[in-house]
Amino acid sequence: MRQLGIGELARRVGMRPSGLRYYESVGLLPSAERAAGRRVYPVATVRRIALIKMAQRAGFTLAEIRALLDTDGDRGTTRQWRALAESKLPELDLFIRQTQMLRDAVADCLACGCMNFDTCGLLAEDGPGAAQPRG
Template sequence: MTPRAKEISIGELARRTGLAPSAIRYYEDEGLVHPERTAAGQRRFLRSDIRRLSFVMIAQRLGFALSRIRELLQDLPDRRTPNARDWSRISTEIRGELDQRIAQLERLRDTLDGCIGCGCLSLETCALYNPDDIVGAEGTGPRFVVDTEKRPGRSPGQSNREDPAS
């Protein structure tokens, strides 16, 4: 395949990814793809940009911000097809972040029916989980969901300052 045959137009990239050309130009402005320009000013993308933009779309669906996606892609070569090792590194990194999000979502799901440590004490069960609003002193927001990773083995209502053995 000649070097030119490895390149595709923005229209072909749009057709292959399902993205509008305006979205592709936006991702270019965001530094996520780096097309070459012809003498006439037309953008020419590598075929590997299909995979690159597909990753961007998947990462966005998983809730990653464009700034984080850019960080993940920054070490990938702009004009070289990413190899298996490149994608493996990103996959390993993203899996850890996804595992953390999944754990947080599971904690949220498991506390929805009870006190979440927001300090409102409006439910009868909140008085049991959070007597005297102990959690209110630990900060704002839903502390039992947000801070669970700081409290290994602690149950709702157990302060960070309490000994879990007592």
């Protein structure tokens, strides 16, 4: 099966057909080829959607993801893509560090047996919560 109907694709990526139509409507997915009026997707779309979902979980908006994905080979667009990607890298790095701190904090707090994450001794002044908010 090299081509997928919208229902099948939705099942594979854990979305509903309506979500895929929505993605198409906002330009996140290219307008799918139609067979007898129905959308037909190449299997590669599964990958593209997995990428979208990953970026989304990392805090990118759909508009940003669209900007990252929508480079049609035009030099101007490519420059835009590079600018966006470059600007996003440090954000992603910071984000990963912070998430790791949060993870470690939750783990340590579980291990320490305290009652309350917020007041846990392990999370004192120099802990992850002490990180400066990014203005």
